[in-house]
Amino acid sequence: MTLTDRQQLSYIASQAADARLNVELETEGMTLNIGPQHPATHGTLRIIARLDGEQVVWAEPVAGYMHRGYEKLTEVRTFPQVTSLINRIDWLGSFANEVPFILAAEKLMEIEAPPRAQVIRTILFELSRIANVSLFLGDLGVQMGAITPVFLAFRDREYILNLIEGATGGRFHPNFDRIGGLKDDLPKGWIQETKGAVKKLEEFCDTIDDLLFGNEIFQSRMRGIGVIPADIAKDYGLSGANARASGIDWDLRRDQDLPLSYDLADWKVWTHPDGDSWARCWIRLQETRESCKIVGQLLDQIPAGPVMTKVPRIIKVPEGEAWVATENPLGEMGYYVVSKGDLGPFRVKIRSASFNNISIVPWALKGVYVPDIITILASLYFILGDIDR
Amino acid sequence: MGLVDKGRLPAPLTKLFNLSRSYSLWVYQWGLACCAIEMGAAFGSPRYDVMRLGVIPLPASPRQADFVCVSGTVTDKMAPAVKRLWEQMPEPKYAISMGSCANCGGPYWDSYSVTKGVDQIIPIDVYVPGCPPRPEALLEGIVLLQQRIKNEDMAAKWRGDEFTTLQRTRAMEAGEVDREGELISDTRSISDEPMPEVAAAHPEPIVVGGGPIE
Amino acid sequence: MAQLSDDTQTPQGDTAPAALPGDGLREGIVDTLRNDIGEALLDTLLKPNDDLWVRVSTESWLATGQALKAAGFTYFCFLSAIDWMPSPFGNSQDDPDDEPKQIDMTIKQGYTGGETRMQVFARLTDIDRHVGITVKADVADDNQVVDSWSQLFAGANWHERECHEMFGIGFNNHPDLRNMYLPGDFEGYPLKKDFPLLARMVKPWPGIVDVEPMPDFEEAADAPAAEAPAGAIEGAES
Numbered sequence: 133m134t135l136t137d138r139q140q141l142s143y144i145a146s147q148a149a150d151a152r153l154n155v156e157l158e159t160e161g162m163t164l165n166i167g168p169q170h171p172a173t174h175g176t177l178r179i180i181a182r183l184d185g186e187q188v189v190w191a192e193p194v195a196g197y198m199h200r201g202y203e204k205l206t207e208v209r210t211f212p213q214v215t216s217l218i219n220r221i222d223w224l225g226s227f228a229n230e231v232p233f234i235l236a237a238e239k240l241m242e243i244e245a246p247p248r249a250q251v252i253r254t255i256l257f258e259l260s261r262i263a264n265v266s267l268f269l270g271d272l273g274v275q276m277g278a279i280t281p282v283f284l285a286f287r288d289r290e291y292i293l294n295l296i297e298g299a300t301g302g303r304f305h306p307n308f309d310r311i312g313g314l315k316d317d318l319p320k321g322w323i324q325e326t327k328g329a330v331k332k333l334e335e336f337c338d339t340i341d342d343l344l345f346g347n348e349i350f351q352s353r354m355r356g357i358g359v360i361p362a363d364i365a366k367d368y369g370l371s372g373a374n375a376r377a378s379g380i381d382w383d384l385r386r387d388q389d390l391p392l393s394y395d396l397a398d399w400k401v402w403t404h405p406d407g408d409s410w411a412r413c414w415i416r417l418q419e420t421r422e423s424c425k426i427v428g429q430l431l432d433q434i435p436a437g438p439v440m441t442k443v444p445r446i447i448k449v450p451e452g453e454a455w456v457a458t459e460n461p462l463g464e465m466g467y468y469v470v471s472k473g474d475l476g477p478f479r480v481k482i483r484s485a486s487f488n489n490i491s492i493v494p495w496a497l498k499g500v501y502v503p504d505i506i507t508i509l510a511s512l513y514f515i516l517g518d519i520d521r
Numbered sequence: 522m523g524l525v526d527k528g529r530l531p532a533p534l535t536k537l538f539n540l541s542r543s544y545s546l547w548v549y550q551w552g553l554a555c556c557a558i559e560m561g562a563a564f565g566s567p568r569y570d571v572m573r574l575g576v577i578p579l580p581a582s583p584r585q586a587d588f589v590c591v592s593g594t595v596t597d598k599m600a601p602a603v604k605r606l607w608e609q610m611p612e613p614k615y616a617i618s619m620g621s622c623a624n625c626g627g628p629y630w631d632s633y634s635v636t637k638g639v640d641q642i643i644p645i646d647v648y649v650p651g652c653p654p655r656p657e658a659l660l661e662g663i664v665l666l667q668q669r670i671k672n673e674d675m676a677a678k679w680r681g682d683e684f685t686t687l688q689r690t691r692a693m694e695a696g697e698v699d700r701e702g703e704l705i706s707d708t709r710s711i712s713d714e715p716m717p718e719v720a721a722a723h724p725e726p727i728v729v730g731g732g733p734i735e
Numbered sequence: 736m737a738q739l740s741d742d743t744q745t746p747q748g749d750t751a752p753a754a755l756p757g758d759g760l761r762e763g764i765v766d767t768l769r770n771d772i773g774e775a776l777l778d779t780l781l782k783p784n785d786d787l788w789v790r791v792s793t794e795s796w797l798a799t800g801q802a803l804k805a806a807g808f809t810y811f812c813f814l815s816a817i818d819w820m821p822s823p824f825g826n827s828q829d830d831p832d833d834e835p836k837q838i839d840m841t842i843k844q845g846y847t848g849g850e851t852r853m854q855v856f857a858r859l860t861d862i863d864r865h866v867g868i869t870v871k872a873d874v875a876d877d878n879q880v881v882d883s884w885s886q887l888f889a890g891a892n893w894h895e896r897e898c899h900e901m902f903g904i905g906f907n908n909h910p911d912l913r914n915m916y917l918p919g920d921f922e923g924y925p926l927k928k929d930f931p932l933l934a935r936m937v938k939p940w941p942g943i944v945d946v947e948p949m950p951d952f953e954e955a956a957d958a959p960a961a962e963a964p965a966g967a968i969e970g971a972e973s
C-alpha cells in the first residue's frame with residue numbers, strides 16, 4: 133500500500149507534533165483523595181495525598197467530619213450527665229472513657245470508690261479494651277484484603293458485648309460508672325460467664341495469630357513499613373501501643389498511682405524495638421492476651437462490700453483543677469477538669485489518644501508507597517470520635 | 522420493560538417485580554459514628570447475618586446501591602458529602618436513618634457543629650431510634666422497608682411521580698387527583714409554587730417501634 | 736501455632752511500678768526551672784502526692800518549653816487554652832420560668848493565679864521519671880498571641896491549630912493556622928465562654944425534669960454538701 137504525498141506530509145506533521153508534545157510533557161504529580169468515607173479509615177477521616185508516581189510526596193489528614201463539640205457541651209451539663217456524653221468519644225471501648233473523668237471528679241471531691249467497685253471497674257475497663265482491640269485485629273485483615281478475620285472478630289466480640297450488657301445494661305455505651313463507685317453490683321453468674329468468654333477470646337487471639345500474623349503476605353506488607361523512632365514518637369505525643377511499639381516503656385496502668393486494681397494481677401507490659409506497622413499490631417495482639425489474663429485473675433479477687441460510697445444525691449464538685457489520664461485501648465486518654473464548685477464542670481480539656489496518634493500521619497506517610505498508606509493508617513489505629521471529639 | 526416506561530403495569534407483574542426488588546436490596550453503608558459499628562455487626566457479622574433477608578451489604582459505590590443506611594452523627598461539614606452521595610444513587614432509592622444522631626441530633630442536640638437530623642438533607646424512609654440501636658432494630662427497619670417496597674406502585678415510582686400509592690390514595694380521597702393520578706385542581710401545581718422537594722417526593726416515613734423519632 | 740514472631744518478643748518491665756515520683760522530685764524540677772528561666776517563673780503550686788502546676792510569663796512561654804524539654808520532659812501530652820470568664824449565659828440549665836439569676840462576671844483564675852481572661856496551658860511528661868507538669872501562661876487581652884511550640888514539639892502543631900480555632904489565640908511562627916474541625920466559613924470561637932449555643936437559646940433545657948425529688952430525698956439531704964440548686968428543685972416541685 134502506497135501513501136499519497138498528502139498522507140505522508142500529514143504523518144510527518146503528526147510525528148512532529150508528538151515530538152513537541154513529548155518535550156513539553158513533564159510528569160505531573162497527582163492528588164489522591166481518600167475519604168471522608170472510606171472503609172480503611174474507621175470513620176470519616178479524609179486523607180489528601182500528593183503522589184509522584186507511586187510515592188507519596190506529601191499527605192495530610194483532614195479531620196473534623198465527626199467534630200461534635202464535646203468540650204463545649206460538657207460546660208452545659210452536670211457532672212453525672214457528662215459521662216453519658218463522653219461514653220461516645222471512643223465508641224468501641226466506651227466504659228474506658230468514663231473512668232478517667234470519674235476519677236478526676238473523685239479526686240476533686242476527695243473521695244474514693246470502695247475496693248469492690250475498684251476491682252469491678254478494672255475488669256470492665258479491660259473488657260472494653262478487649263472489645264475494642266479485637267475489632268481492630270479483625271479489621272486489620274480487611275484492610276490487607278482478607279475478609280475472614282473480621283467475621284471472627286465480630287463473632288467473638290459479641291461474647292464480650294454480652295458480658296458488658298449483662299453487667300451494665302448497655303451493649304455499647306454502658307454509662308455505668310458513677311462518682312463514688314458503680315451504678316450496680318454484678319449480676320448473678322456473671323463471673324462464671326466471664327471466665328468462659330475470656331477463654332474464648334484467648335482462643336480468638338491464637339486464631340488471629342495463626343491466620344494473620346503468621347501469614348507471609350501480611351508480614352511482608354507490615355514489616356519495615358512506617359517506622360517511627362522513639363524520639364519522634366515522644367515529640368508527637370504518641371501513646372499506648374503505638375509508643376510501646378517504638379520501644380518506649382510507658383504504660384499508665386503500671387506507671388502511676390490510681391485507684392484501680394492493676395497491682396492485684398500479674399501481667400506484663402510489652403514493648404517492641406522495631407517501631408514499624410508490624411510491631412504496632414503485634415503489641416496490640418499481646419495486650420489483648422494480657423487483658424484476658426488480667427480479667428481472669430481479677431475475677432477471683434473481687435472483695436466483698438458495697439459498690440458505692442456515700443455521696444450527696446446532687447453532686448457539686450469543689451473548686452479546683454485535676455488531671456487524670458488512664459491507659460485506654462487507644463492510648464493515653466486524660467481529662468483536665470476545672471471545677472468552680474458548680475453542678476457542672478467549668479472547663480474540661482479532653483486529651484484523646486487518637487488526636488496525637490494521628491497527628492504523626494503527615495510525617496509517617498512521607499515517601500511511602502500508595503498501598504502502604506492503608507497499612508500505616510490501619511496500624512496507627514484511630515477512632516474518629518477520639519480524634520475529632 | 523416498555524410497560525414500566527409507559528407507566529402502566531399489570532398488577533401481577535407489579536407484584537412480581539416488587540417481590541424481586543425487595544429481596545435483592547443492595548445497601549450502601551454510610552457509617553459515620555458509633556452506630557457504624559452496630560451496623561457492621563448487623564451487616565458483617567455471622568450472628569445477625571443480614572443476607573438471609575435478601576440484603577447485599579457490599580456494593581462498591583453508591584451508584585450500585587438500592588438504599589443507603591446513614592448511621593451516626595452527621596456534622597455540618599459532612600452534610601454536603603451526604604447530599605452528594607444521595608444524588609449519586611440511581612432511582613428508585615431509599616434511605617434508612619439509624620440512630621438518634623442521624624434522626625434528630627441525639628445527645629448533640631445543642632452542639633454547634635452537628636446537623637440536627639439527616640432528614641434535613643435527604644428524604645428518609647425508615648427511622649431506627651436508639652443510641653445506638655441494636656442490630657436487631659436495624660434488621661427490623663430493613664424488614665419494614667421491604668414491606669414498603671412490596672406495596673409500592675412501581676410504575677408511578679419509576680415515572681418519577683410525586684405520588685406513591687399511599688399518597689395517591691389519600692389524594693384521591695381528598696379529591697385532588699383523578700384515578701390516573703392527574704391533578705384535578707391546580708392548588709398543588711408545581712410550576713406556580715414548587716412543593717418542598719422532600720415532602721412531595723416521599724411518602725411518610727416509618728419509625729421502628731412506632732414511637733417518636735428520638 | 737506458627738510463632739514467626741519469636742525473634743522479636745522482647746518483654747520488658749513488670750507489674751511492680753518503678754518508684755512513683757515523690758514530692759521531692761517535683762520540688763527539684765521547680766528549682767531547675769527557676770534556674771533556667773529565673774524571674775519568668777511567676778507562680779508554682781505543688782499539691783502533695785498529686786501534681787505540679789507552674790505559671791510563667793507570656794514572653795518566656797517558648798523558653799519554658801525549651802528548658803523543660805532539656806530537663807527531661809520530652810513527652811508532649813497536650814496544649815490547650817482556658818477562658819476564665821464566667822459564661823454570660825449561666826450553665827443554661829435553669830428553668831425558663833424562674834427569675835433569671837444574677838451572674839457574677841468577675842474573672843477568677845484557677846491554680847497558680849493569673850491576670851488575664853485567657854490562659855494557655857500545656858502538659859508535659861517525663862517518661863523516665865514518671866512525672867508530669869502542667870505549665871500555664873497568661874494571654875494578653877489586647878493581643879492574644881503567644882509563641883508557638885510547634886518547632887519544639889512536633890505534636891504541638893495540631894494542638895495549636897485546634898486552640899486557635901476554638902479560642903482565637905494566635906501562635907507566632909506557627910506554620911499553618913488553618914481551621915481543623917469546622918468549615919472555613921464558621922464564625923466565632925466555640926470554646927469562648929461568650930459563644931452561645933443557639934439550640935439552648937431557642938429551646939429550654941429538657942433536663943430540668945430530671946431533678947424531681949426522689950422518695951429517699953429526705954435521707955440524702957442530710958448528707959454533707961447536698962444543697963440542692965434552689966431554682967431547679969423548686970421548679971420541679973411547682
